[in-house]
Amino acid sequence: MTSLGFAGVALFCLGQIELVHAVDRREPDASEFEDDGDDLGSRDTDDPIEAQGPPALLRPPGFPEPRPEAPPAPPELKWHDNLTFGAFADAYAGVNWGFPHPQTGTNVARAFDESNGFAFAWAGLDASYDADTVGGTMALRFGPSAAVFSGEPVGSGLNLVKQGFVTWKPARAQGKLSFDLGKFDTLYGAEVAESWLNMNYTRGVLNWLGQPFHHTGLRVGVAPRDTFGFNLLAVNGWNNSRDNNLGKTFGAQLALTPKDGVAVYVGYLTGPENDDLTTVFCGPGTAFDPDTGLCTPDPTNAVGQEVSVETRDANRKFRHFVDVVAAIDPTDWLAIVFNADVGIDPVITNPVTGDSDTMVWFGAMASARYAITARWAAALRGEYYHDFDDYTTGVGTSEAVQLGTATATVEFAPVRSLIIRLDNRLDVATERMFARGYASAGKSQVTTTLGVVVTSF
Numbered sequence: 001m002t003s004l005g006f007a008g009v010a011l012f013c014l015g016q017i018e019l020v021h022a023v024d025r026r027e028p029d030a031s032e033f034e035d036d037g038d039d040l041g042s043r044d045t046d047d048p049i050e051a052q053g054p055p056a057l058l059r060p061p062g063f064p065e066p067r068p069e070a071p072p073a074p075p076e077l078k079w080h081d082n083l084t085f086g087a088f089a090d091a092y093a094g095v096n097w098g099f100p101h102p103q104t105g106t107n108v109a110r111a112f113d114e115s116n117g118f119a120f121a122w123a124g125l126d127a128s129y130d131a132d133t134v135g136g137t138m139a140l141r142f143g144p145s146a147a148v149f150s151g152e153p154v155g156s157g158l159n160l161v162k163q164g165f166v167t168w169k170p171a172r173a174q175g176k177l178s179f180d181l182g183k184f185d186t187l188y189g190a191e192v193a194e195s196w197l198n199m200n201y202t203r204g205v206l207n208w209l210g211q212p213f214h215h216t217g218l219r220v221g222v223a224p225r226d227t228f229g230f231n232l233l234a235v236n237g238w239n240n241s242r243d244n245n246l247g248k249t250f251g252a253q254l255a256l257t258p259k260d261g262v263a264v265y266v267g268y269l270t271g272p273e274n275d276d277l278t279t280v281f282c283g284p285g286t287a288f289d290p291d292t293g294l295c296t297p298d299p300t301n302a303v304g305q306e307v308s309v310e311t312r313d314a315n316r317k318f319r320h321f322v323d324v325v326a327a328i329d330p331t332d333w334l335a336i337v338f339n340a341d342v343g344i345d346p347v348i349t350n351p352v353t354g355d356s357d358t359m360v361w362f363g364a365m366a367s368a369r370y371a372i373t374a375r376w377a378a379a380l381r382g383e384y385y386h387d388f389d390d391y392t393t394g395v396g397t398s399e400a401v402q403l404g405t406a407t408a409t410v411e412f413a414p415v416r417s418l419i420i421r422l423d424n425r426l427d428v429a430t431e432r433m434f435a436r437g438y439a440s441a442g443k444s445q446v447t448t449t450l451g452v453v454v455t456s457f
Contacts, residue, residue: 082131088455090121090145090195097446100435108434109393109403109427111208112145112193113201113449121145121195124162126457135167137184149193149213151239158241162193162214180219183241186212187219187231187253188267188323190339190365199337199369199379200409201421201451206363206383209392209403210341211323212238212269217248229255237273238319247272247315253323261329269321274314278351280307293352312354317346333371340364347391359391377411395433402430417456423449 096116100106104115112121122143129136139162141149152159165182169175191198191207217235233251236243249271256264282288282295282305289296293309326338341363346356367381385403387393393401407425414420427434427445434445 082129082135084128084130086126086455086457087124088194088196088453088457089123090143090451090453091119092121092201092449092451093118094447094449096435097448098434098436098442101438106435107447108445109205109208111148111203112195113203113447113451114148115144119144121451124194130167133169133171135169137163137165137167137182139163145193150241151213152241161241165219176223178221180221181217183214183216184219185214187233187251187265188212188269188321188325189341190325190327190337190367195421195451196419196453196455199335199367200381200407201423202407202425202447202449204365204381204383204407205385205403205405205427206339206341206365209385209387210343210361210363212321214239214241215249215251216241216243227257227259231255233269235271237271245272245274245276245314249273249319263325263327265323265325267323267325269323270318272315272317273319273345274311274317274348274356276311276314277308278311278348280305280309280351282306290352293350309351311348311351313356314348317348317354317356319343319345334368336366336368338364338366343392345391357389360388361392362386362388375413377413379407379409379411381405381407381409393433395431397431400430401433404428417454419451419453419455421451421453423447423451425449 092113094107094113094116096107100116103117107114107116113119120143122141122145124139124141126137126139128138140160141162142160146162147154147159149162150159161183163182163184165180165184168179170177185192189207189211191203193203193213195201195203215233215235215237217233219235220232221229222231223229231251231253233249235249235251237245237249249269251267251269253265253267256266258264280288280293280295282301284302284304285297285299286295287298287301287305288294288307288309290309295305321343322341324338324340328336330336341361343359343361345359347359348354348356363383363385365381365383367379369377369379371377383403383405385405387401387403390397390399390401393403395401405425405427407423409424410422412420425447427447429443432441432443434442436442
């Protein structure tokens, strides 16, 4: 390189240095401190101030922009990441102020708190697998309430299975369609069997006398929108792990959530509930007449007769059930629930002729829960139940029976997994159906129940 070339390079470098110094020495423009209306003086001093990073390096015109880095791929889930487990234990201490004898089974119109004194209700183990397209659920229950809920004989194995079903969610449906096959909890009603999921510890008469607990069959869930969905059922019937007839029960439920804090569910269930076979007992001195389906006098039959007869029209006479639930949360601390049901069931009284009596029941429930603090809450529930034919209450009068209940609950949750509830409840009826003492009955029943639940859910 010639001396002239070195001189040119030196002059160029000196010019760049002067340019840098000129930039450093220039006066700042006031517009450089403007922040589009969000000046520092108006900032809340408690808000954190984000640190400003270095300015982006300038690129010569026409220089290609760097290719943006691809976001890191989400970690691949392993099959066991979709597994969830849960467990609970439920015990209580109860006092029936009528002091009936014996101490177990004498709390009338009660599902899971039928004993006085100290009692263990049940314990549960739940497991579920929920992947994108397939899944499964198993819920096992152990204890006296397990047999009450299932209706299956103790020792059958089915009395321990509260839920057990497989799930398929077609990929093309993008989460808006699901199929469940197996045994699952009912869609209907506002209360459920698990006490801590309700507002009160004791379950109401509408839940116990007027609604199904579970179904076995196919359930289809459709959710085209966030505010609208429906479920369809094809099942064995009410509380039947194994069907009692050839016919199937079909149901539907419409779910509407028009806005946050408001939900409405309207359901319908219909199907045959009479047994395929009817066992007829004829007392001593009588015998069964296969032509009339009645027990007729027979002096030669000193021991009586027991015979099984195919029930005529067992699969043609349908039970009808309508259920409406409305849930409203006006605030974060207050929740209100309404539930109403009506049931109509043609019960076959003569298996040979197919003659039947139509049984009707109606019930309504309203409950509210207020969270006083994060640990304390209070709840109220009122119910009215009308059994027009003494069908679901089973008092034995064959007349209409009306029931009313009022329950006040105080709840304390000292830690997340422990729930303590104290229920004070009054039941009244139009018939003397509530046990008192050893051998008497009254039209009212007053109970106090302390329920304690430990749950991981």
